[in-house]
Amino acid sequence: MTPPATIESHTISIIVDNEPGVLARVIGLFSGRGYNIDSLTVTETEQESHLSRITIVTAGTPMVIEQIKAQLERLVPVHTVADLTVQGASLERELALIKVIGKGEKRVEALRLADAFRARVVDASTGSFVFEITGRTKKIDQFISLMQELGLVEVARTGVAAISRGENGGNGTG
Amino acid sequence: MVIQALVDQGVVDVFGYPGGAVLPIYDALFQQDKVEHVLVRHEQGAVHAAEGYARSTGKVGVVLVTSGPGATNAVTGLTDALMDSIPVVCITGQVATHLIGNDAFQECDTVGITRPCTKHNYLVKDVNDLGRVLNEAFYVASNGRPGPVVVDIPKDVQFATGTYDVAKTVRHKTYQPRIKGDQHAIRAAVDAMTSARKPIIYSGGGVINSGPSASRLLRNLVEMTGFPITSTLMGLGAYPAAGKHWLGMLGMHGTYEANMAMHDCDVMICIGARFDDRITGRIDAFSPNSTKIHVDIDASSINKNVHVDIPIIGDCGHVLEDMIRIWKARSVQPDKADMKAWWDQIDEWRGRDCLKFEQPDDYIMPQYAIQRLYELTKDRETYITTEVGQHQMWAAQFYRFEEPNRWMTSGGLGTMGYGLPAAIGAQRAHPDALVIDIAGEASILMNMQEMSTAIQHKLPVKVFILNNEYMGMVRQWQQLLHGNRLSHSYMDSLPDFVKLAEAYGGVGIRAEKPDELDDAIKEMIAANGPVLFDCRVHKLANCYPMIPSGQAHNNMLLGDEPELQEVSDAGKVLV
Numbered sequence: 001m002t003p004p005a006t007i008e009s010h011t012i013s014i015i016v017d018n019e020p021g022v023l024a025r026v027i028g029l030f031s032g033r034g035y036n037i038d039s040l041t042v043t044e045t046e047q048e049s050h051l052s053r054i055t056i057v058t059a060g061t062p063m064v065i066e067q068i069k070a071q072l073e074r075l076v077p078v079h080t081v082a083d084l085t086v087q088g089a090s091l092e093r094e095l096a097l098i099k100v101i102g103k104g105e106k107r108v109e110a111l112r113l114a115d116a117f118r119a120r121v122v123d124a125s126t127g128s129f130v131f132e133i134t135g136r137t138k139k140i141d142q143f144i145s146l147m148q149e150l151g152l153v154e155v156a157r158t159g160v161a162a163i164s165r166g167e168n169g170g171n172g173t174g
Numbered sequence: 175m176v177i178q179a180l181v182d183q184g185v186v187d188v189f190g191y192p193g194g195a196v197l198p199i200y201d202a203l204f205q206q207d208k209v210e211h212v213l214v215r216h217e218q219g220a221v222h223a224a225e226g227y228a229r230s231t232g233k234v235g236v237v238l239v240t241s242g243p244g245a246t247n248a249v250t251g252l253t254d255a256l257m258d259s260i261p262v263v264c265i266t267g268q269v270a271t272h273l274i275g276n277d278a279f280q281e282c283d284t285v286g287i288t289r290p291c292t293k294h295n296y297l298v299k300d301v302n303d304l305g306r307v308l309n310e311a312f313y314v315a316s317n318g319r320p321g322p323v324v325v326d327i328p329k330d331v332q333f334a335t336g337t338y339d340v341a342k343t344v345r346h347k348t349y350q351p352r353i354k355g356d357q358h359a360i361r362a363a364v365d366a367m368t369s370a371r372k373p374i375i376y377s378g379g380g381v382i383n384s385g386p387s388a389s390r391l392l393r394n395l396v397e398m399t400g401f402p403i404t405s406t407l408m409g410l411g412a413y414p415a416a417g418k419h420w421l422g423m424l425g426m427h428g429t430y431e432a433n434m435a436m437h438d439c440d441v442m443i444c445i446g447a448r449f450d451d452r453i454t455g456r457i458d459a460f461s462p463n464s465t466k467i468h469v470d471i472d473a474s475s476i477n478k479n480v481h482v483d484i485p486i487i488g489d490c491g492h493v494l495e496d497m498i499r500i501w502k503a504r505s506v507q508p509d510k511a512d513m514k515a516w517w518d519q520i521d522e523w524r525g526r527d528c529l530k531f532e533q534p535d536d537y538i539m540p541q542y543a544i545q546r547l548y549e550l551t552k553d554r555e556t557y558i559t560t561e562v563g564q565h566q567m568w569a570a571q572f573y574r575f576e577e578p579n580r581w582m583t584s585g586g587l588g589t590m591g592y593g594l595p596a597a598i599g600a601q602r603a604h605p606d607a608l609v610i611d612i613a614g615e616a617s618i619l620m621n622m623q624e625m626s627t628a629i630q631h632k633l634p635v636k637v638f639i640l641n642n643e644y645m646g647m648v649r650q651w652q653q654l655l656h657g658n659r660l661s662h663s664y665m666d667s668l669p670d671f672v673k674l675a676e677a678y679g680g681v682g683i684r685a686e687k688p689d690e691l692d693d694a695i696k697e698m699i700a701a702n703g704p705v706l707f708d709c710r711v712h713k714l715a716n717c718y719p720m721i722p723s724g725q726a727h728n729n730m731l732l733g734d735e736p737e738l739q740e741v742s743d744a745g746k747v748l749v
Contacts, residue, residue: 063481
C-alpha cells in the first residue's frame with residue numbers, strides 16, 4: 001500500500017475561449033468531481049482573439065492535481081493549462097480592499113501598519129479608512145489579521161492572478 | 175440549414191420526437207427525402223436508439239428533440255452516452271432567443287442542464303454560426319474519446335436564413351486530441367512485455383470505438399505474443415470468445431480465471447479500458463505486483479483510479495500498430511518456460527469452471543436460456559443489446575461474441591430501459607440482421623413504449639425477457655448485504671407479456687419448461703415482426719461469480735459456495 005499522499009496547493013492558469021458558459025464548465029468540473037477551489041479569478045485578457053485567463057488555486061494530492069489538469073485539458077474551449085506551481089518561480093498577486101472603523105489610538109495604529117505594508121488609503125472619513133493592498137496571499141492574510149484588532153469591518157479580495165517569470169510566454173507553453 | 179449540415183455529415187437516419195420549439199426543423203425534414211426520421215415514443219428512447227445505431231455502425235447517432243421536457247427526457251440517454259463514450263449529436267429546439275430566461279412555455283436551460291452530461295454543448299444564437307457549429311458538433315462527438323454533443327437551437331434561429339459556409343473538413347481550433355502514442359512509451363511497454371513472465375492483456379470499449387481495424391490489430395497482438403486476454407463488459411467482441419487465449423470477461427461478475435490472472439500477473443497491458451470500480455474491486459488490493467501499461471486516448475483516464483507505470487496517450491488502433499511493429503523487430507521474446515507455467519496456472523483456474531450451473535428438467539435456468547439463445551442464433555448476423563441487471567451479466571457471460579460492434583449494453587451508467595430502444599437503433603442500421611434485446615421483466619417496462627416505435631417503422635427486434643418476477647440484481651444485493659430483507663424488489667402485477675406484445679401489434683411467445691425452449695426461440699427468430707418473448711426462468715437464480723463490494727478482486731464468490739461472506743461496513747457503502 002502506498003502511504004497517504006500529502007495535500008499540496010497548486011496555482012493553475014487556464015487559457016480559454018471567451019464564450020458563454022466557459023466559466024460554468026470549469027467550475028462545474030470542480031464541483032462535479034469534488035475538487036477544491038481556494039481562489040478563482042477570471043477575465044478577458046486578449047480581446048482580439050477572445051481569450052480569457054482563469055487562474056485557480058486548488059489543493060489536492062499529486063494524483064488529484066494531475067487529474068484536475070487532465071480533466072481541464074479535455075474541455076473543448078480550453079486552449080492551454082499550465083501548472084505554475086510545478087513550473088517553479090511564478091508571480092502571484094492579489095488585491096484587497098479593507099475597511100477599518102476606529103477612533104483615536106487604534107486609528108493611528110491602523111494607518112501606521114498600513115504604511116508598513118505599503119497599503120494605500122483610497123477612502124477616508126473621520127471614523128473610517130479603506131485600504132488598498134496588493135501582494136501575495138500570505139501578506140494580505142497577515143495584514144487582515146492585524147487589522148482585526150483595529151476595527152476591521154469589511155474585506156473584499158480579488159483572488160489570485162498569476163503569471164510565470166522569465167521569457168516563457170503563452171501560458172508557460174510558448 | 176440543419177438538414178444541409180446533416181446531409182453534409184452523411185447522416186441518413188435521425189431518431190426524434192417533434193414539439194413546438196423544433197417544428198421549423200421538422201417542417202424542413204418533411205420537404206426533403208435525404209434524411210429519414212424514426213419517431214420514438216419517448217426522448218430517452220431516441221438517445222438510446224441513436225446509441226445503438228452508433229455502437230453497431232461506428233457512425234455518429236443523431237437525435238432531434240424539442241425544448242423543455244424533450245431536452246430533459248433526453249438527459250438520461252446523454253449521460254449514458256457520455257459514460258460509455260458513444261458518439262451522439264443531439265439537436266434540441268429552444269424557445270426564441272428573446273424568450274430565453276423568461277420561464278417561457280417548454281423552456282429549460284438546456285445547455286446548463288446538459289453541461290455535465292455531454293462532452294460539449296452549444297447554444298446557437300446567430301443563424302450564421304449554425305452551419306459551423308453543427309459540423310463542429312460532429313467533429314467533437316466522433317474525435318478523441320467519443321461522446322454526446324448537444325446543439326440547442328432557438329426557434330427564431332431555426333426560422334432565420336443565413337449563409338451556410340462550411341469548410342469541407344472541420345478542424346476545431348483547440349480540440350485536437352492526440353492520436354499517435356509516444357514512441358518512447360510504446361518501446362518501454364514492449365520492453366516490459368518481452369520480459370514478462372505472467373502477462374495479461376485487458377482490453378475495453380476503446381478498442382471497439384477505435385474501429386474494426388483496432389480489433390484486428392488486437393487479435394494480431396494476442397496471436398503474436400501468445401498472451402492471455404480478458405475484456406471489460408464494453409469491450410466484448412474485440413477479441414473473439416472462441417479464441418484460445420480468451421479468459422472471458424473480468425470484473426465484478428467476470429470469470430474466476432480472468433480476475434485471478436489480473437491479480438497475479440506481473441505485466442498488465444490495459445488497452446482502451448479505464449480501471450473502473452467494477453473491474454478493480456478493492457483498489458488497494460488490485461493487482462499488487464504488476465507493471466501496468468495503460469493505452470487510452472483520454473489523458474484524464476490515466477492514473478485516475480489506479481497508478482500506472484507506463485501511460486500511453488493515443489488511439490488504440492495506432493498504438494497497437496506501433497506495438498506490433500516494435501515487437502516484431504525485437505529478437506528477445508518472453509521465456510517459453512515461464513509462459514507455459516503461466517498458462518498451466520490459468521488452466522488450473524479455468525478448471526474451477528466458475529460459470530457452471532445445474533439445469534433441472536422442470537424449470538429453465540436463466541444461464542441455460544442464454545446458452546440456447548446463443549446456440550440457435552450464432553450462425554446468423556446477430557446483434558445483442560441488453561437492459562441492466564442479472565440478465566445483462568448472464569448475457570455477457572454466456573453469449574459468445576466473435577465480432578466487435580455486435581454487443582450493445584449500458585456499462586457505465588447502468589441504465590435500465592436501454593436495451594429495447596438500442597435494439598431499434600441497431601435494427602435500423604442493419605435492417606436484415608437479427609437484433610435481440612436480452613431483457614429482464616423489470617428493465618423492459620422502463621421503455622416498453624418503444625415497442626410501438628418498432629411496430630411503426632417495421633423494425634423486427636426480438637425482446638428476450640428473462641422473467642423471474644424480481645429485480646434480480648437488487649434482490650441479490652439485498653440477500654448479500656441487507657439480511658435478505660427483500661425491500662420492494664418483487665415485481666407484482668406484471669403484465670401478461672404475450673398479450674402486451676399482441677396489444678402493440680407484435681408477436682408474443684412464452685416458454686416455461688426447458689424442453690419447449692428451443693422451439694420457442696426458433697419461432698421467435700422466424701417471426702417477421704417485433705417479438706416479446708416471455709422466458710419464465712428460475713426465480714431465485716443468482717449471478718456468479720461475484721466480487722462482493724469492498725473485496726479484493728481475487729476474492730470471488732462462486733455459485734457453488736452457498737454460504738455468504740460477511741461484507742465489511744466499508745464494502746456496504748459501495749454500490
